[in-house]
Amino acid sequence: MSEVYKGIFKVEIPLKGNPLKYINIYVIKSEDESLIVDTGFNTEEILELTEDYMKQLNIVPEKSSLYLTHLHSDHTGLVNYFDNLGLKIYMPDVDAKLLKLFRERYGEHWTNIEKYGYMQGLEEDDLKIEDHPGYKFRPREDFNYIPKNPGDILTIGNFNFKIIDLSGHTPGMAGLYDEGKSILFCGDHILGEITPNIQFWGFDVGDSLGTYFKNLEKVKDLNIKHLFSSHRTIIEDVNGRIDELLEHHDHRLRETVEALEKGAETVRDVTKQLQWDISAKNWDEFPKSQKWFAAGEAHAHLEHLRAKGVCNYRYNDGVLHYKLT
Numbered sequence: 523m524s525e526v527y528k529g530i531f532k533v534e535i536p537l538k539g540n541p542l543k544y545i546n547i548y549v550i551k552s553e554d555e556s557l558i559v560d561t562g563f564n565t566e567e568i569l570e571l572t573e574d575y576m577k578q579l580n581i582v583p584e585k586s587s588l589y590l591t592h593l594h595s596d597h598t599g600l601v602n603y604f605d606n607l608g609l610k611i612y613m614p615d616v617d618a619k620l621l622k623l624f625r626e627r628y629g630e631h632w633t634n635i636e637k638y639g640y641m642q643g644l645e646e647d648d649l650k651i652e653d654h655p656g657y658k659f660r661p662r663e664d665f666n667y668i669p670k671n672p673g674d675i676l677t678i679g680n681f682n683f684k685i686i687d688l689s690g691h692t693p694g695m696a697g698l699y700d701e702g703k704s705i706l707f708c709g710d711h712i713l714g715e716i717t718p719n720i721q722f723w724g725f726d727v728g729d730s731l732g733t734y735f736k737n738l739e740k741v742k743d744l745n746i747k748h749l750f751s752s753h754r755t756i757i758e759d760v761n762g763r764i765d766e767l768l769e770h771h772d773h774r775l776r777e778t779v780e781a782l783e784k785g786a787e788t789v790r791d792v793t794k795q796l797q798w799d800i801s802a803k804n805w806d807e808f809p810k811s812q813k814w815f816a817a818g819e820a821h822a823h824l825e826h827l828r829a830k831g832v833c834n835y836r837y838n839d840g841v842l843h844y845k846l847t
C-alpha cells in the first residue's frame with residue numbers, strides 16, 4: 523500500500539493467473555470518510571486482502587462509499603460484500619444495468635457473448651462461458667447502487683470529482699475527475715505497459731474503438747497531472763502515453779487491413795493474423811479464456827474500419843465474413 527497523493531492510497535490486489543497481473547484499488551480518505559474505487563475479483567483470497575486494507579486504513583463502512591468505474595468483474599466482483607457492509611455504491615447507469623445481467627448463466631449477457639463468439643467464427647475453438655474470467659469471478663447476487671452518470675458530482679472532503687464519460691473499453695465506463703487538482707481516476711481507459719482491451723459490444727453499441735479514440739482525445743485536452751489507472755504502474759507522461767495508445771491502434775488497424783488483403787474473412791481468421799503480446803506461439807496455444815478478448819478486439823478494429831467505409835460484412839451460416847470495399 524502507498525500514499526500516491528495526499529489522502530489517496532493505492533492498494534495492489536493480485537489477479538492470479540490473469541495477464542493483467544494485479545488491480546490497483548484506490549482509497550480516498552478525508553478524516554473518517556472514505557471513498558473506495560473498484561473492488562477486485564470475487565474470490566476468497568481477494569476478500570481477505572480487502573478486509574486487511576479496510577482495517578489498515580480504518581475504513582468505517584457507515585461513513586464510506588464505493589465507486590465502480592465499469593462493469594468488468596475485476597472491478598466489481600466484490601460489490602455484494604461492500605453492499606452487505608452498508609457502503610453507499612455509486613456506478614454509471616449504463617454499466618450497472620449490464621452488470622446486473624452477469625448473474626444469470628442463461629441471461630442476456632452471457633447468451634450475447636456466446637452469440638458474438640459464433641458470429642466471430644469461434645465455434646471450432648469450443649470455448650465455454652464457465653472458463654470466462656468475467657463469468658467465474660462475477661458478483662453472484664443483486665446489489666443496490668446510486669446512479670452517478672457523466673456530469674454528476676461526487677465530493678469527499680476537499681476532493682470534488684466530476685464523473686466523466688470514458689466509454690469505449692466498456693459501453694459505460696466513467697472516471698472521476700478533480701479539475702482543481704488535475705486528478706483523474708480513469709479505470710482501464712489508459713494503462714501503462716499494456717494496452718486496454720477494446721471489444722465488440724454488439725451492433726447496437728456500434729464502433730467502440732471510435733468511441734475510445736474520442737475519449738482518449740478528450741483526456742488529452744484535460745492535461746492530467748495525476749492519472750490513477752486500474753492496472754500496472756502509475757503513468758507520468760499522460761499525453762505521451764495517449765499518443766502511444768493511438769499509435770498502437772493505428773498499427774493494428776493497418777494489420778487488420780493487411781489481413782483482409784491476404785484473404786482473411788472471418789473475425790477469427792483476422793485475429794490469427796494480428797500480432798499479440800502473449801507468449802503463445804500460435805492460435806492453438808492461445809489460452810482459451812484469452813481467445814474471447816483477442817477476437818473481440820480484432821472485431822472492434824474491423825467494425826471501426828467498417829464505420830470508416832473501408833470494409834463491409836455479409837453473413838454466411840450465421841458467421842460474419844468481412845471484405846474490403
Ligand SMILES: [Zn+2]
Pocket residue numbers: 592594691710
Ligand atoms: Zn476493464
